[in-house]
Amino acid sequence: MIDAMHPCESLDDAQWLRRFPELEPLISSDALQARVMELGAQITRDYAEHPPLLVGVLKGSLVFLADLLRTIPLSVSYDFVAISSYGAETQSTGQVRLLKDLDSPIQNRHVLVVEDIYDTGLTLSYLLEQLQQREPLSLRVCTLLSKPTRHQVDIPIAYCGFEIPDRFVVGYGLDYAERYRNLPFIAVLNG
Numbered sequence: 001m002i003d004a005m006h007p008c009e010s011l012d013d014a015q016w017l018r019r020f021p022e023l024e025p026l027i028s029s030d031a032l033q034a035r036v037m038e039l040g041a042q043i044t045r046d047y048a049e050h051p052p053l054l055v056g057v058l059k060g061s062l063v064f065l066a067d068l069l070r071t072i073p074l075s076v077s078y079d080f081v082a083i084s085s086y087g088a089e090t091q092s093t094g095q096v097r098l099l100k101d102l103d104s105p106i107q108n109r110h111v112l113v114v115e116d117i118y119d120t121g122l123t124l125s126y127l128l129e130q131l132q133q134r135e136p137l138s139l140r141v142c143t144l145l146s147k148p149t150r151h152q153v154d155i156p157i158a159y160c161g162f163e164i165p166d167r168f169v170v171g172y173g174l175d176y177a178e179r180y181r182n183l184p185f186i187a188v189l190n191g
């Protein structure tokens with residue numbers, strides 16, 4: 001039975017999980033928000049003199065980027081790229097496709113790529129190579145999640161939210177076949 005809810009009320013993690021029994025919680029919404037605030041404070045200190053262009057990697061980083069932006073009290077701007085290597089699979093295919101390019105030039109700008117997850121590193125490595133060719137002043141990475149046991153390419157990460165085990169995760173922007181992106185926490189998708 002679905003809980004009745006007023007449209008303006010928010011659900012806590014336990015209420016969400018009752019609606020999605022196939023999920024196992026990994027990182028709570030409270031832990032996510034606390035870590036995003038910490039990352040925002042660190043980025044603010046590091047870029048105080050040179051506010052960066054934040055480049056969100058769609059679609060997965062959208063929720064993280066939106067929350068992160070609001071914790072950086074600098075004159076930052078943002079843009080998006082869309083890259084695919086998963087499709088409807090739970091493992092990266094290794095084939096990377098650029099689906100949407102930046103709208104703004106990045107030459108002579110400080111660029112901070114905001115990624116949802118550093119898995120194998122193949123997609124992120126491809127993106128960084130493409131962006132480096134455009135001659136930014138600096139190019140760094142902020143990732144919400146990292147799976148160290150899956151890394152095939154070593155990429156320097158300036159800011160990392162959480163290291164997680166090699167499990168397929170959804171929520172807070174991450175999906176499986178376009179589902180679960182709206183969850184306010186990170187969960188393992190079972191079965």
